Amino acid sequence: MVFLGPKAQGQNCGGLVQGPNGTIESPGFPHGYPNYANCTWIIITGERNRIQLSFHTFALEEDFDILSVYDGQLQQGNLKVRLSGFQLPSSIVSTGSILTLWFTTDFAVSAQGFKALYEGNLWPRFPTCSQHYEENSCKLVLPSHTCGNPGEILKGVLHGTRFNIGDKIRYSCLSGYILEGHAILTCIVSPGNGASWDFPAPFCRAEGACGGTLRGTSSTISSPHFPSEYENSADCTWTILAEPGDTIALVFTDFQLEEGYDFLEISGTEAPSI
16 A cells, blocks of 8 residues: 655644544545644543444554544553554443543654544443442443444445444455455454454455555555466556645555566656656
């Protein structure tokens, strides 16, 4: 995948988020977030509710762009997890009615960003305790039953309207496009008593595409007929154009070529001055 770092650094983001459910996206999603981002979202539900946060998409420059999740207000003692990289995180469940997300990025290189779905439910505080219990000895178990809607994909169709544990959905592509990734996703129980889709959402690419000029803030490049084998004597050239001052990040999700005989060459140049 190719992500072009936006020049805009003052893009609005963060804020107070209220309501029983909703969606939080990094600024510019899905076309890449800006450098020097500093965003804080505070999710607040009903007084006795808990919050489940499930990730639909997650792609951040590893170790440099960070999403920190706090169980409560933005205080060091409430830090629950720091997330970075390209692995889809497991669902996160709060112990109270407030969950805070803090997103920061550095001065260079961006990726697609993240999309998270939250849901607030009125869950019992001590569901595993017997009728006669001491509160401090009871284990807090917060059941999670839904993965949330994973969303549509560009040039694709989503089949299925149920997103609870055990449910399956299927993706297909419009005519002239080929599905990349897993067509069928299953909502499963994830570590920490949460729920998440077993694979990231796939994407659709043009059939038989080889080479070309790419513009915009993000795009995908695949060898011809990927994930099937490419043909012999292939000769493809892709040119990626960014705005002056932008940076380009090239992230490989799969790579397998005949060693010593098949090559992918990458070179970068400044645009010629006019």
